[in-house]
Amino acid sequence: MYDLLIKGGRIYDGSGMPSYNGDVAVTGGKIVGIGRLNGGAKRTLNVDGLAVAPGFIDPHTHLDAQLLWDPLGTSSCFHGVTSAIIGNCGLSLAPAKPEDREAVIKSFVRVEAISRRVLEEGVKWKWTTTAEYLDVLGTRLGINAASLVGHIAVRHYVMGEDAVERQATPEEITKMKKLVRQGMEAGAVGFSTNQNPRHIREDKKPVASRLASDEELGSLLDVLGEMNAGVVQLSGGGADSRGRIAYAAQMARRTGRPVLWQSISHSWSRPNHWQEMLANTQRVFQEEGLPIFAMTQAKPFQNRYTLRDAQCFDEFPTWKSAMFNPVPVRKQMFADLELRNKLRAEAIEDQSPSVFPRRWDVIFVDHAKLAKNKSFERKSVQDIARGQEKDGLDCFLDLSLEEDLDTRFVHTNTQGDPQAVCEILKHPAVMIGQSDAGAHMGYDARFGYSTAFLGCWVRDHGIMSLEEAISKLTFRIASIFGLNDRGLLRSGLAADITVFDPTTVNTLEPEYVQDLPGNETRMIQKAAGVPHTVVNGEVVIENGAPTGAYPGKVLRPAAWKS
Numbered sequence: 001m002y003d004l005l006i007k008g009g010r011i012y013d014g015s016g017m018p019s020y021n022g023d024v025a026v027t028g029g030k031i032v033g034i035g036r037l038n039g040g041a042k043r044t045l046n047v048d049g050l051a052v053a054p055g056f057i058d059p060h061t062h063l064d065a066q067l068l069w070d071p072l073g074t075s076s077c078f079h080g081v082t083s084a085i086i087g088n089c090g091l092s093l094a095p096a097k098p099e100d101r102e103a104v105i106k107s108f109v110r111v112e113a114i115s116r117r118v119l120e121e122g123v124k125w126k127w128t129t130t131a132e133y134l135d136v137l138g139t140r141l142g143i144n145a146a147s148l149v150g151h152i153a154v155r156h157y158v159m160g161e162d163a164v165e166r167q168a169t170p171e172e173i174t175k176m177k178k179l180v181r182q183g184m185e186a187g188a189v190g191f192s193t194n195q196n197p198r199h200i201r202e203d204k205k206p207v208a209s210r211l212a213s214d215e216e217l218g219s220l221l222d223v224l225g226e227m228n229a230g231v232v233q234l235s236g237g238g239a240d241s242r243g244r245i246a247y248a249a250q251m252a253r254r255t256g257r258p259v260l261w262q263s264i265s266h267s268w269s270r271p272n273h274w275q276e277m278l279a280n281t282q283r284v285f286q287e288e289g290l291p292i293f294a295m296t297q298a299k300p301f302q303n304r305y306t307l308r309d310a311q312c313f314d315e316f317p318t319w320k321s322a323m324f325n326p327v328p329v330r331k332q333m334f335a336d337l338e339l340r341n342k343l344r345a346e347a348i349e350d351q352s353p354s355v356f357p358r359r360w361d362v363i364f365v366d367h368a369k370l371a372k373n374k375s376f377e378r379k380s381v382q383d384i385a386r387g388q389e390k391d392g393l394d395c396f397l398d399l400s401l402e403e404d405l406d407t408r409f410v411h412t413n414t415q416g417d418p419q420a421v422c423e424i425l426k427h428p429a430v431m432i433g434q435s436d437a438g439a440h441m442g443y444d445a446r447f448g449y450s451t452a453f454l455g456c457w458v459r460d461h462g463i464m465s466l467e468e469a470i471s472k473l474t475f476r477i478a479s480i481f482g483l484n485d486r487g488l489l490r491s492g493l494a495a496d497i498t499v500f501d502p503t504t505v506n507t508l509e510p511e512y513v514q515d516l517p518g519n520e521t522r523m524i525q526k527a528a529g530v531p532h533t534v535v536n537g538e539v540v541i542e543n544g545a546p547t548g549a550y551p552g553k554v555l556r557p558a559a560w561k562s
């Protein structure tokens with residue numbers, strides 16, 4: 001008698017081989033049979049020709065805090081995700097002594113735009129070490145989680161607030177190496193760092209990892225090389241992608257470990273730059289045979305903001321100083337016509353590469369506060385400005401000032417050009433993910449990277465076979481992170497299984513809900529065409545709704561010493 005029988009599906013086993021019709025049987029949390037199965041089962045899901053695939057593994061999330069109060073990691077769980085990697089971009093909640101917690105919070109608040117109140121109310125710090133954090137996390141999980149050790153936490157643990165002021169001494173580097181090793185022995189899947197020049201803390205200081213010398217970072221990564229375990233996750237940014245790829249290659253050469261760098265994407269300010277990045281990655285990946293992979297996202301990055309909370313202007317000095325001033329001063333600055341010339345020069349006229357799109361035709365009004373302005377919603381700033389016979393910047397700032405800075409705008413930072421996205425997604429050295437689930441919950445929701453990929457790109461654009469696509473979401477991610485008992489449908493492996501309908505699978509529009517600790521609001525996103533998800537042999541989502549089961553585990557591969 002099986003625990004669970006998934007009957008009558010089409011099996012996409014994760015390897016990329018052709019799909020076929022069959023049943024999947026599960027007992028004791030593991031797959032015990034695939035094929036035409038007639039044994040009895042305590043529970044049967046009749047799936048009637050739907051796709052049966054390994055559960056998706058989301059390689060880039062910031063669910064470190066959220067999983068503590070929301071063990072399903074909503075909305076990831078609705079998109080077929082059965083395992084999430086946390087601790088990305090140098091940010092993890094451990095190791096952290098009581099006196100380091102504030103520094104970690106300051107970094108999360110600004111870099112990942114998770115509100116301070118949510119973190120203060122939602123995180124009960126019951127740990128110091130990575131091992132203790134993983135134990136707390138594992139007490140109640142709906143989906144599985146695996147964690148990287150974050151460079152920022154490690155640096156604060158050893159250096160305190162000096163971590164955001166200076167380089168480390170050789171003694172401090174030795175202490176940090178020890179923490180990385182302890183983290184890996186506690187079951188971490190690798191190490192993450194953050195050199196993104198835009199990533200600052202709440203108090204405007206750079207995040208701690210940005211002060212690391214090459215020698216420090218290299219030495220910490222040597223721990224992974226010595227253990228022959230773990231992934232290196234590099235969060236970069238800025239204009240010099242050639243330099244970043246060279247650096248990623250250098251770290252792959254030095255450690256022999258897989259390096260995931262981010263990211264390749266289309267951006268409006270440099271519409272052809274993705275081709276150069278792809279070619280450079282290809283060169284080190286294929287010609288030199290280095291295990292270096294680039295991340296990309298399947299969803300455009302939608303930035304929703306008001307001039308009360310925007311971070312997208314941080315790369316421009318005058319804007320940044322306005323945004324860090326109290327609201328009354330900020331309003332005076334935005335109203336000042338002299339200053340507007342500076343604001344215009346920095347954000348629009350300057351042609352140097354930026355994340356901000358530098359064009360008003362791709363910036364839209366998402367929500368107008370005043371009834372008289374409602375007709376502007378979903379119109380571009382350029383269109384509105386034309387109607388008012390104004391310059392785009394004047395239109396943008398006048399509207400916002402008239403609404404007490406509560407007008408919400410939306411623009412697509414990256415992945416706005418479908419042709420470019422197709423080419424990027426297809427490349428074998430490119431890994432799909434970067435959902436950033438759990439981060440910037442107030443203005444974007446990309447939980448549905450997997451369903452967007454399967455619906456929009458694989459089905460509607462036909463960029464690759466479904467077999468290949470499933471492999472990209474499962475087996476390849478599991479292989480890179482050393483999750484050797486996941487990512488494939490095979491007898492003996494863990495029963496993480498997603499059932500979806502290839503003809504309807506897609507993301508749904510994000511919605512706002514007020515369900516965070518401290519009663520704060522966030523965006524969630526549901527999916528179409530993903531009826532069932534099984535985690536460690538238990539049905540977690542049935543007919544699109546949570547069953548109340550919490551079978552998730554902390555995944556501790558490779559170097560774990562139990």
Ligand SMILES: [Zn+2]
Pocket residue numbers: 060061062088089235436
């Ligand atoms: Zn990130």
